[in-house]
Each structure stands twice: as C-alpha cells, then as structure tokens.
Amino acid sequence: MKKMTAKKSMAILLTAFMLGLSACSGGNAPAGGKDAPSTSENAGKGNGTFKLWLGWTATVNNESMVQKYWRENEPFIDVKIEATQGDAATALNLKLNTGGFDDAALFSRSDIVNTSMIRSGSILPLEEYFNMPDKYPGLASIPKQYLDRMKDKDGHIWSIPTWFDQNPEKPWPGWASLGWFVRSDVLEKTGMKKEELSTLEGVEKFLRLAAKQTDESGKTLLPLSFSSDLNDENVIISTFGVTTAVAGGVIPVEQKGNDYEFIYDNPQYKEAFKWMNKMYRENLIDHEVITDKKERYKEKNKTGRVAMNAGGFFNMDHLLWESLDGPTEPAWFYETIPFPKVEGVDHVGYNQIINPYPGNDLYISKNTKNLDTILKFVDYTLQPNAEQQHVISDAPPGVFWDWVDQPLGQWKYINKEYEALITSGDTVKMASSGSGLFSITSYSNDWYPWWNFQNTGPKGRQKTIDFSQQIGQMGAARVAEPRDMVKAKAGGLWEKYLPELENVRKEYKAKLLMARNDNEFEQVWTTFQNALETRAHWTDLKKEWHGTLAEESKS
Numbered sequence: 001m002k003k004m005t006a007k008k009s010m011a012i013l014l015t016a017f018m019l020g021l022s023a024c025s026g027g028n029a030p031a032g033g034k035d036a037p038s039t040s041e042n043a044g045k046g047n048g049t050f051k052l053w054l055g056w057t058a059t060v061n062n063e064s065m066v067q068k069y070w071r072e073n074e075p076f077i078d079v080k081i082e083a084t085q086g087d088a089a090t091a092l093n094l095k096l097n098t099g100g101f102d103d104a105a106l107f108s109r110s111d112i113v114n115t116s117m118i119r120s121g122s123i124l125p126l127e128e129y130f131n132m133p134d135k136y137p138g139l140a141s142i143p144k145q146y147l148d149r150m151k152d153k154d155g156h157i158w159s160i161p162t163w164f165d166q167n168p169e170k171p172w173p174g175w176a177s178l179g180w181f182v183r184s185d186v187l188e189k190t191g192m193k194k195e196e197l198s199t200l201e202g203v204e205k206f207l208r209l210a211a212k213q214t215d216e217s218g219k220t221l222l223p224l225s226f227s228s229d230l231n232d233e234n235v236i237i238s239t240f241g242v243t244t245a246v247a248g249g250v251i252p253v254e255q256k257g258n259d260y261e262f263i264y265d266n267p268q269y270k271e272a273f274k275w276m277n278k279m280y281r282e283n284l285i286d287h288e289v290i291t292d293k294k295e296r297y298k299e300k301n302k303t304g305r306v307a308m309n310a311g312g313f314f315n316m317d318h319l320l321w322e323s324l325d326g327p328t329e330p331a332w333f334y335e336t337i338p339f340p341k342v343e344g345v346d347h348v349g350y351n352q353i354i355n356p357y358p359g360n361d362l363y364i365s366k367n368t369k370n371l372d373t374i375l376k377f378v379d380y381t382l383q384p385n386a387e388q389q390h391v392i393s394d395a396p397p398g399v400f401w402d403w404v405d406q407p408l409g410q411w412k413y414i415n416k417e418y419e420a421l422i423t424s425g426d427t428v429k430m431a432s433s434g435s436g437l438f439s440i441t442s443y444s445n446d447w448y449p450w451w452n453f454q455n456t457g458p459k460g461r462q463k464t465i466d467f468s469q470q471i472g473q474m475g476a477a478r479v480a481e482p483r484d485m486v487k488a489k490a491g492g493l494w495e496k497y498l499p500e501l502e503n504v505r506k507e508y509k510a511k512l513l514m515a516r517n518d519n520e521f522e523q524v525w526t527t528f529q530n531a532l533e534t535r536a537h538w539t540d541l542k543k544e545w546h547g548t549l550a551e552e553s554k555s
Contacts, residue, residue, distance in 0.1 A: 047075060047076045047077045047372075047373055047376055047377075048077060048078070048370055048372070048373035049077065049078035049079070049080060049370065049373065050077070050078075050079065050080070050102075050103040050104060050368070050370040050373050050374050050377070051080045051081075051082060051101070051102045051103045051104070052079055052080065052081050052082070052103065052104050052105075052106060052440075053082045053084070053095075053101045053102075053103075053104065053105040053106070054081060054082065054083045054084060054105075054106050054439075055084055055088045055091075055092065055105060055106060055107030055108060055113065056083065056084055056088060056107075056108065057083055057084060057085060057086075058081075058083040058431075058436060059083075059427040059428055059430070059431040059436075060081045060082065060083050060431060061428070061431040061432045062079075062080050062081055063432070064431060064432055064433060064434065064435060064436075065395075065400065065418055065421075065432070065433050065434075066393070066394060066395050066400075066433070066434050066435040067079055067081075067435060069395045069399060070435075074380070074396075075376055075377055075380040077373055077376065077377045077380075079377060079435075081437075088107070088108075088113075089112065089113075092107070092113060092116055093116065096116060096117075096120040096122060100120065100122035100365055100367065101122075101363075101365055102365060102367075102368065103364070103365055103368045103370050103374060104362055104363065104364050104365070104368070104374045104378075105117075105362070105363045105365075106162070106360055106361070106362045106363075106439060106440055107360065107361055107363070108359065108360055109161075109358055109359055109360055109361050111487075113361070114158065114159070114361065117158060117159075117363050118152075118158055121366075122365060122366060122367070123158055123159075123363045123364060123365060123366060124158075124364045124365070124366045124368075124371070125156040125157065125158055126157050126158065126159065126160060126364065127147075127151070127155065127156055127157040129160075129375055130142060130147055130157070136375055136376075136379040137379065137383070138378070138379035138380060138381070138382035138383045138384070139160065139375070139378065139379050139382060141166075141382065141383075141384040142161060142164070142382065143164070143166075143167075143168055145168060146161050146164055146168075146357060146358055147161070149357070158363065159361035159362055159363050160361070160362040160364075160378050160382075161358030161360070161361060161362075162358060162359075162360045162361070162362055162378075162381070162382065162439060162440050162441060162442065163358060163359040163360045163438070163439050163440075163441070163442065163443070164356060164357060164358040164359065164442050164443075165356030165442070165443060165444070165445070166384050166386070166442050166443065166444045167356075167444060167445065167446075168356040168357075168479070170445050171354045171356040171445055171479055172354075172356075172443055172444060172445040172448060173352070173354055173445070173472035173477050174352070174354060174472075174477075175314075175468050176352055176468050176469075176471040176472035176476075176477055177312040177313050177314050177315075177467070177468060177471065178232075178234065178235050178238075178311065178312050178351045178352060178471065178476065179235060179310075179313070179336050179337075179339070179467070179470075179471040179474060179476070180197075180203075180235065180239075180308070180309070180310050180336065180337050180338075180339060180340065181308065181309040181310075181313060181316065181334050181335065181336050181337070181467075182194070182197060182206070182307070182308045182334070182335055182337055183304075183306070183307055183308070183330065183333045183334060183335075184333045184334075184335050185327075185330070185333040186210055186213055186221065186307040186308075186333070187206065189213055190206060190209035190210060190213070191209070192205070192206055192209065194335070194337060197337050197340060198337075198338060198340060198341060199340050199341045199342075200239070200275070200340045200341065200342050200343070202340065203308070203340045204279075204284075206223075206307075206308065207223035207224055207279065207284040207307070207308065208223070208282075208284065210223040210307035210308065211223045211283065211284060213307065215303065215304045215305055215330075216304060217303075219305065221305065221306065221307045222286040222300065222305050222306050222307065223283075223284045223285070223307050223308060224279060224284055224285050224286065224306075224307070224308045224309070224310065225285070225286040225289060225297070225300065225301075225305075225306045225308075225309055226289055226297075226309060226310045226311040227289070227292065227294055227297045227311055227312075227315045228289045228290050228292075228509070228510075228513075229292065229293055229294055229297070230294055230311065230312065230315045232309075232310060232311025232312060232315055233272075233276065233289075233310075233311075233509065233513075234311075234351050235310040235311050235312075235339075235351060236272055236275070236276060236310050237268075237269060237272040237273075237349065237351075238339070238348050238349035238350065238351040238476055239272070239310075239339045239340060239342060239345075239348055239349075240268040240269075240271050240272035240275070240342050240345060240349065241266075241268045241342065241345040241346070241347060241348060241349050242263060242266045242268045242269050242272060242349040243263065243349040243350040243351075244263065244349060244350070244351045245350055245351050245352055245353045245484075246353060246484050246485075247353040247354075247355040247480035247484040247485050248355070248484070248485050248487060249483070249484050249485050249486045249487060250486060250487060250488050250494050250498060250545065251263060251486075251501075251541075251545065252484075253483045253484070253486075253545075254266070254349075254350075254483075255481075255483065260483060260546070260549075262542060262545075264505075264532060264538070268345065268349075270525060273509070273512040273513065273521075273525075274521065276512075276513050277512060277513055277514075277515050277521055280513055280514060281516070281517075285513075286300075286306070289513075290510045290513060290514065294315065297315070297316075298315075298316065298317040298320075301316050301317060301320060301330075301331065302317065302320050302329075302330075302331065303330070304329075304330030304331075309334075313334075313336075313464070313467050316334070317331075318463075318464045321334060321460040321463050321464070322458060322460045322461045322463070322464060323458055323460060324458055324459070324460035325458045325459050325460065326459065331460075332460065334463070336467050336470050336471060338474055339474055339475070339476060347475060348474070348475050348476050349476070350476055350477060350478050351476045351477075352476060352477040353477070353478065353479075353480050353484050354477055354478065354479050354480060355479075355480040355484075355485075356479060356480070357480065359439070360439050360440070362378060362440065378440065381437070381440045381441045382441065382442055384442070384444075385444075386408055386444040386446035386447035387407075387408065387447055387449075388441050388442060388444075389438050389441045389442065389443050389449065390411075390449040391441075392435060392437055392438070392440065392441040393434050393435055393436065393437065393438050393441075393449075394418075394422070394434050394435075397411070398414075399415070400413065400414065400415040400418040400419075400433075401413050401414055401415070401418075402414045404454050408446065408447045408452075409452065410452050410453070410454045411449070411452060411453060411454065412453070412454040412456075418433050421433035422434050450465070451465050451468075451469065482549065482552065482553060483549060485552075486545055486548050486549050486552065487548070489544070489548055492544055492548075493537060493540055493541055493544045494541060494544060494545070494548075497536050497537050497541060500535050500536050501532070501536035501538075501541070503535075504528070504531045504532060504535055504536050507531075508524065508527070508528040508531065511524045511527075511528075512524050512525065512528065
C-alpha cells in the first residue's frame with residue numbers, strides 16, 4: 001500500500017485483514033514466534049508442496065513473506081496459490097471439464113459449487129480424516145454440528161469446512177453496524193441527556209428540539225436521516241420488534257410458538273412505517289431519504305447537516321470520524337445509543353443474524369499426489385486457537401507482529417518492512433507480505449485481530465471499533481436458526497417471484513413513508529397487501545417456504 005493517509009488508514013488495514021475473504025485454544029498451538037526453531041535447525045524437514053486454487057479473484061505472490069515463513073518454519077510446506085480470473089462458476093466448469101484441478105480448491109460455500117464438484121467425480125470423500133485426533137487434531141476439532149450438516153445420504157463429506165466460528169455456542173458477532181446514532185454536540189444544545197433517548201417518545205422530543213438547531217452555515221438541521229438506498233430503515237423496523245435479517249435465506253421469519261411469522265405479516269411492520277410517516281409529515285425525517293443516493297447521504301453527514309441517524313455506521317461513512325484526532329469536525333460527536341423502547345414491544349427485532357457455520361469449502365482432487373501435505377496444512381490452519389486467523393494471515397507472534405503486553409491482548413507490527421507493505425494500500429505490495437488466507441482458517445469471539453490492533457493513528461479509528469462492539473450487545477443480533485437459511489428451490493416459486501417481491505417492497509416503502517395523511521396511509525397499506533398477493537404471489541410463496549423448511553429439516 002503507498003503511504004497511508006489518515007483518512008483511509010483504518011479501511012486499508014481492515015482490507016489487509018480481509019484480503020482473500022471476498023467472493024463473502026487448546027493444546028495444539030503452532031510453534032513459531034520468538035520460540036520458533038530456526039531455518040537451519042529444521043533443514044530437511046520439509047513436508048512437501050501443493051497447489052491451492054482459490055475460487056475468487058485475488059492478487060497472488062507465491063514468494064510472499066508469510067509463504068516463505070511456512071516453507072522454512074512450521075508447517076514446513078510450500079503452498080502455491082492460484083486465483084480465479086473472471087466468473088468463478090465459469091472457471092469451475094472449465095476446470096472440471098478439462099481434467100480438474102491439481103491438488104486442492106477453496107471456494108465460497110455454494111450448493112452449485114458443491115454439486116458440480118461431486119458430480120464431476122474428481123474429488124475425494126474426506127469424512128475419515130475428521131476422526132484422527134492424533135494425526136490431524138485441527139480437523140478433529142471442527143464442531144460436529146458443522147460436519148453433520150455436510151454429510152450426504154451415504155455419510156460422505158466432500159470438503160473440509162473453513163472460515164467458521166470455533167465456538168458456535170458463543171459466536172463472534174461480526175461487524176455489527178446497524179443502530180441509532182446521535183450527535184452529542186446537538187444533544188447538548190437541546191438540553192437533553194443521552195439517557196432521555198431510551199424511549200421512542202424521548203427520541204421524538206429530541207427530534208423536535210433538533211429541528212430548531214442550525215449547522216455552521218446557518219441552515220436548519222435535518223433531525224433524523226438514514227439511507228433508504230441502503231435499506232437503513234430496517235433499523236427503525238427492528239426497533240418496533242420486527243426481524244429484518246436472514247442468513248442466506250429468502251425472507252426474514254420469526255417463530256411464534258409452533259408457527260412462523262413472515263416480516264410483512266407482522267403487525268409491527270405496519271406500525272414502524274406509521275411512525276416513520278408521522279415523523280416525515282412533521283418534517284422530522286429528511287424528505288430526501290428516498291431519493292438520496294449513498295454519496296449524497298454521506299455528504300450530509302460530513303457537513304454536519306444531520307442530528308440523528310438510524311442505520312449502518314458504514315453507510316454513514318466511518319472514514320469521516322476515523323480521520324479525526326479530536327472534535328474538529330461534526331462527525332467526531334457521533335455516539336451510538338441503545339434501541340429506543342417502543343410501547344408494547346418486549347424485544348427489538350433482529351437486524352443481524354450471526355451465522356457461525358462455515359463460509360468456505362476446501363475440496364481435494366482424487367488425482368492429487370500430495371494428500372498428506374494438504375491435510376497437514378489445513379490441519380495447521382484449523383488449529384482451534386483464538387488468534388489462528390491472524391497467525392495464518394500474518395505468521396505467528398514474534399515474527400512480523402507481536403503482542404503489546406500479553407497474549408490475546410493488543411498487538412502491533414514489529415517488522416518495519418512487513419508493516420510498510422501490508423499497510424501500503426497497494427494490493428501488489430500487500431500480496432508480497434501476508435498470505436491473504438483468512439478464508440482457510442477459522443475465527444473466535446475470544447479474540448479478533450482488528451479490534452485489538454494497537455491504535456497509533458488518529459483517535460477516531462477507535463470509534464468504529466467501539467460502535468461495533470456496543471451495537472453487538474444491544475439485542476438486535478442472534479445466532480442463525482434453520483428458518484433463517486431457507487433458500488429458493490431451483491425452478492420453484494421463490495426463484496421466480498423473489499425479484500418481484502423485492503420490487504413491491506421498494507415501491508411501497510416509499511409510498512408508505514410519504515403518505516400525506518392517515519387515510520392515504522391506510523389506502524397505501526391496503527394496496528401494498530394486494531400487491532403482495534397479485535404481483536408476488538405471497539400466499540403461495542409462504543406455502544412453498546414451509547415445504548422447503550420441512551424438507552431441509554429431514555435432511
């Protein structure tokens with residue numbers, strides 16, 4: 001990466017961490033770091049080499065500093081990475097139809113990829129290797145619930161799962177970003193305290209007082225704004241108790257006793273829009289929320305036009321505050337607040353579904369001559385240590401980075417050459433340093449690299465970390481359930497009508513928000529219900545969904 005600007009530094013380092021992910025503890029800790037045996041001590045201990053084909057586009061340098069470390073230190077393996085150019089599905093079909101891949105292939109989890117791999121007859125079944133704790137302790141540590149879902153009718157498992165949560169019972173919440181945000185400087189001007197925003201009534205009071213404030217140019221503030229273009233209204237809908245998120249499924253659904261309630265059937269969905277319409281008619285919501293594109297929305301936040309935001313802080317533009325060292329710009333004053341309580345709502349709806357299940361699959365060619373080498377390497381990458389994703393990406397502690405004070409605390413780079421490359425912003429330079437192979441390891445809620453990086457840059461970078469950690473504890477996130485993962489059947493109604501269902505949603509969210517009075521709102525709501533049936537075949541879609549869930553529950 002060229003020398004970082006302060007404004008882009010956090011995003012660049014996050015990119016360095018996440019390189020290789022896009023396409024989106026125990027006693028087995030790897031040797032390395034300060035106590036790692038030297039190259040000379042381990043001469044002749046090489047465990048072989050193999051080719052790893054990635055099912056996505058990436059900048060590759062097989063002489064990267066981390067890959068050199070692997071060759072000369074644990075695991076003593078030479079990994080030759082090959083990335084996919086262009087469309088992954090097309091590349092896969094071409095490869096499988098021309099003899100297959102050489103050794104191992106790592107793809108984002110997909111039913112299409114999995115079916116293609118199995119039907120090709122070019123891969124090995126791998127179930128036996130998950131039950132060899134003495135030889136492959138990392139593979140044996142994979143949570144059984146992940147493996148059980150991967151078995152076919154004959155009990156075969158055709159891939160090694162990667163990029164999963166090491167502890168599905170206590171999963172890492174991810175970069176939770178959907179919440180409510182208030183400008184503390186505006187709040188102070190209104191004479192209100194943060195605690196007074198704990199209810200919807202308190203928020204309304206603040207919005208009315210904020211509407212009387214002005215920005216630095218003398219323009220009246222926009223009391224509340226969000227990016228409808230990025231579906232930020234889901235934060236408000238979830239505040240009313242409606243789940244708005246899925247985990248790969250076709251539609252948000254919550255369980256009510258022995259039944260299921262779909263998002264548009266929840267009475268609170270209507271109540272959420274009724275409240276937004278009320279705020280809109282009182283000029284307390286920015287009247288351009290429906291028409292603004294994301295760049296225009298970000299500009300309003302940058303210039304201090306907005307007093308309160310509902311939505312995702314990445315959508316607001318986290319770079320606005322990450323570039324700051326103090327209260328020199330409006331963005332410095334953003335603070336997150338708990339979801340305001342709504343009368344009659346016991347719990348907020350879920351706008352983030354945590355999916356601890358594997359995100360990637362590693363397939364092994366039946367023609368490989370390097371089976372044990374591949375298994376040894378993946379066994380190493382899947383050691384169940386909280387820091388293992390960082391170890392695989394950037395080598396063990398003591399090599400290019402180390403702990404600041406204690407293990408699983410803060411960390412910092414200790415190799416200047418490595419740091420200059422990995423934080424340069426230049427993908428070619430980045431590829432010459434780290435491995436970029438987060439996607440072949442796992443992660444843990446016990447320690448997450450970016451949240452624990454020693455912050456030596458602008459103080460504003462810490463705000464993003466704090467926001468994410470705070471929002472993750474506000475009750476709007478939960479672990480995925482089977483209902484969150486119901487997908488469209490090939491050739492089924494969901495595959496056919498889901499695009500039109502989305503069109504109906506977008507069309508009527510605008511009409512509901514901008515209705516001119518209560519009567520018009522009710523008329524729009526009735527028309528919305530009719531459109532769900534006539535255009536999107538809502539009843540038929542729900543019937544097929546129930547059937548698909550029943551089928552998946554049996555498998």
